[in-house]
Amino acid sequence: xxxxxxxxxxxxxxxxxxxxxxxxxxxxxxxxxxxxxxxxxxxxxxxxxxxxxxxxxxxxxxxxxxxxxxxxxxxxxxxxxxxxxxxxxxxxxxxxxxxxxxxxxxxxxxxxxxxxxxxxxxxxxxxxxxxxxxxxxxxxxxxxxxxxxxxxxxxxxxxxxxxxxxxxxxxxxxxxxxxxxxxxxxxxxxxxxxxxxxxxxxxxxxxxxxxxxxxxxxxxxxxxxxxxxxxxxxxxxxxxxxxxxxxxxxxxxxxxxxxxxxxxxxxxxxxxxxxxxxxxxxxxxxxxxxxxxxxxxxxxxxxxxxxxxxxxxxxxxxxxxxxxxxxxxxxxxxxxxxxxxxxxxxxxxxxxxxxxxxxxxxxxxxxxxxxxxxxxxxxxxxxxxxxxxxxx
Amino acid sequence: xxxxxxxxxxxxxxxxxxxxxxxxxxxxxxxxxxxxxxxxxxxxxxxxxxxxxxxxxxxxxxxxxxxxxxxxxxxxxxxxxxxxxxxxxxxxxxxxxxxxxxxxxxxxxxxxxxxxxxxxxxxxxxxxxxxxxxxxxxxxxxxxxxxxxxxxxxxxxxxxxxxxxxxxxxxxxxxxxxxxxxxxxxxxxxxxxxxxxxxxxxxxxxxxxxxxxxxxxxxxxxxxxxxxxxxxxxxxxxxxxxxxxxxxxxxxxxxxxxxxxxxxxxxxxxxxxxxxxxxxxxxx
Numbered sequence: 143x144x145x146x147x148x149x150x151x152x153x154x155x156x157x158x159x160x161x162x163x164x165x166x167x168x169x170x171x172x173x174x175x176x177x178x179x180x181x182x183x184x185x186x187x188x189x190x191x192x193x194x195x196x197x198x199x200x201x202x203x204x205x206x207x208x209x210x211x212x213x214x215x216x217x218x219x220x221x222x223x224x225x226x227x228x229x230x231x232x233x234x235x236x237x238x239x240x241x242x243x244x245x246x247x248x249x250x251x252x253x254x255x256x257x258x259x260x261x262x263x264x265x266x267x268x269x270x271x272x273x274x275x276x277x278x279x280x281x282x283x284x285x286x287x288x289x290x291x292x293x294x295x296x297x298x299x300x301x302x303x304x305x306x307x308x309x310x311x312x313x314x315x316x317x318x319x320x321x322x323x324x325x326x327x328x329x330x331x332x333x334x335x336x337x338x339x340x341x342x343x344x345x346x347x348x349x350x351x352x353x354x355x356x357x358x359x360x361x362x363x364x365x366x367x368x369x370x371x372x373x374x375x376x377x378x379x380x381x382x383x384x385x386x387x388x389x390x391x392x393x394x395x396x397x398x399x400x401x402x403x404x405x406x407x408x409x410x411x412x413x414x415x416x417x418x419x420x421x422x423x424x425x426x427x428x429x430x431x432x433x434x435x436x437x438x439x440x441x442x443x444x445x446x447x448x449x450x451x452x453x454x455x456x457x458x459x460x461x462x463x464x465x466x467x468x469x470x471x472x473x474x475x476x477x478x479x480x481x482x483x484x485x486x487x488x489x490x491x492x493x494x495x496x497x498x499x500x501x502x503x504x505x506x507x508x509x510x511x512x513x514x515x516x517x518x519x520x521x522x523x524x525x526x527x528x529x530x531x532x533x534x
Numbered sequence: 535x536x537x538x539x540x541x542x543x544x545x546x547x548x549x550x551x552x553x554x555x556x557x558x559x560x561x562x563x564x565x566x567x568x569x570x571x572x573x574x575x576x577x578x579x580x581x582x583x584x585x586x587x588x589x590x591x592x593x594x595x596x597x598x599x600x601x602x603x604x605x606x607x608x609x610x611x612x613x614x615x616x617x618x619x620x621x622x623x624x625x626x627x628x629x630x631x632x633x634x635x636x637x638x639x640x641x642x643x644x645x646x647x648x649x650x651x652x653x654x655x656x657x658x659x660x661x662x663x664x665x666x667x668x669x670x671x672x673x674x675x676x677x678x679x680x681x682x683x684x685x686x687x688x689x690x691x692x693x694x695x696x697x698x699x700x701x702x703x704x705x706x707x708x709x710x711x712x713x714x715x716x717x718x719x720x721x722x723x724x725x726x727x728x729x730x731x732x733x734x735x736x737x738x739x740x741x742x743x744x745x746x747x748x749x750x751x752x753x754x755x756x757x758x759x760x761x762x763x764x765x766x767x768x769x770x771x772x773x774x775x776x777x778x779x780x781x782x783x784x785x786x787x788x789x790x791x792x793x794x795x796x797x798x799x800x801x802x803x804x805x806x807x808x809x810x811x812x813x814x815x816x817x818x
Contacts, residue, residue: 191710344598
């Protein structure tokens with residue numbers, strides 16, 4: 143009974159287990175719901191879905207099961223795994239091609255084409271056409287891999303997702319629930335520990351009590367101390383979207399581990415390089431930006447800064463005002479980064495790209511210089527070194 | 535089925551929320567409630583207890599709360615101190631065991647309602663420590679070696695503000711409901727329940743001002759239902775004329791007594807600045 147429905151929900155990517163299924167059956171047996179689809183919908187939703195972010199997914203799966211009509215392709219496509227799209231893109235490009243593209247054209251030209259294309263696209267999009275066709279529109283790289291333009295999946299409808307991602311700039315938030323493989327990272331992060339006793343005294347201080355009792359002539363004199371906690375404070379900045387999509391998994395692992403390891407952890411996102419503002423939530427990155435100045439004032443200098451990014455971009459994005467790919471930045475990224483480093487002397491840049499490739503990118507060398515060579519790979523050894531340096 | 539919850543005269547519950555509550559009551563499983571602050575999560579437990587005529591036990595979670603505190607606490611320190619003073623009560627360990635809200639609820643003569651408020655405030659391991667207790671509704675008191683099991687499985691309502699993710703194993707045992715921010719229609723009902731005599735026109739204007747204000751970009755804390763109710767209360771008390779609200783174009787004027795709606799100094803500043811800018815641009 144309802145087994146099909148259960149599996150449909152599971153296939154939709156909602157983590158339901160046998161336990162929830164049995165609960166639902168039990169609820170039906172007890173006649174919690176009347177025999178209407180509405181009631182059944184509410185009941186099954188509150189049994190199966192434990193996160194409001196999955197409501198939409200559940201609605202579609204439910205509609206799909208009950209009348210097969212409500213699963214609109216647009217919505218559905220939002221949830222196509224990024225890997226599919228990425229693979230498709232990678233299929234159409236060979237390694238040599240990728241390299242060749244990197245050397246094509248100057249920055250000015252690239253930017254110009256890019257902006258032009260973007261404008262065109264928006265106009266066309268408003269006109270009602272959903273097709274995407276040009277270079278910069280791919281969410282997988284800053285300019286797309288090919289400035290001459292690749293048409294991905296013209297025949298299939300899945301490219302609509304690309305349009306959506308671009309239009310709304312909906313990069314996913316990093317998921318910190320990745321448990322697999324985070325243990326090693328946690329161990330690496332453990333190096334950055336400084337225990338301190340802070341807050342309310344709620345633990346019996348055995349040594350202190352014995353000493354005080356002895357002093358007290360044998361009468362008990364209880365001493366309490368606050369619990370020992372990791373007092374390290376950390377600000378993490380994540381580069382998100384664009385060329386970082388390739389490293390989403392390792393960044394999620396790092397984020398998960400950091401979240402559990404550091405009690406005082408503040409995280410922010412940026413795109414490509416840190417400018418005058420960053421954001422906390424990728425879904426609302428356009429309306430809820432936090433000025434970097436505010437962060438500099440809010441968090442004291444004893445915070446340690448970790449920036450996670452591939453630092454792979456055009457050097458202009460770092461050194462020139464107006465170099466940002468997304469907006470017009472009045473001051474160059476390097477200026478903002480210097481301000482950040484002035485306030486927080488303890489800082490490290492973690493770079494997920496393989497160390498061997500660093501020397502081929504001017505932007506990486508530039509960033510490294512700005513960071514006084516404190517750039518480390520996103521590997522266990524790199525993290526270990528970074529933490530050691532931060533703990534100094 | 536004995537008990538059904540269908541909202542109360544003071545609390546407007548959507549159909550989906552009622553279903554979730556009824557499922558939790560019928561299956562005697564915890565109900566996890568999430569939603570924007572001020573949408574009535576905590577109120578729900580009070581209302582459910584009231585509507586079903588059951589006693590309510592509240593457990594408000596803080597960042598230092600331990601799961602054990604919900605069950606019982608053994609005050610070894612005062613026992614140690616008492617032993618030095620030679621108190622009689624020392625001999626019975628029971629004198630130093632303080633019952634927590636869950637114990638009280640388990641022991642209650644009639645079925646109870648337990649509110650575990652803001653579970654996400656506690657340590658990340660907190661929910662895991664309560665798995666067995668919430669599942670089997672029993673726990674063991676090591677000090678007195680007795681097993682406390684619930685006479686009647688209580689209805690457990692847990693609220694969360696989403697500050698921390700809850701473990702899967704915990705979620706599996708719960709029903710879940712996310713309270714959406716009410717739309718204008720529901721809001722009308724809610725206000726009606728709280729201020730039955732309110733003038734239609736005033737309410738209409740006030741709601742428009744309110745929803746406009748919620749749209750203001752960049753607000754740190756959007757005003758929610760509870761703020762709206764407070765604001766209306768003040769409006770009524772101050773006897774603000776409808777005309778004052780009628781220039782409801784947010785961009786030109788600050789609504790009267792806006793302090794009840796905007797709780798954050800920065801938000802007030804931001805809002806004033808926006809209003810000022812708009813006025814200026816209109817003049818030129």
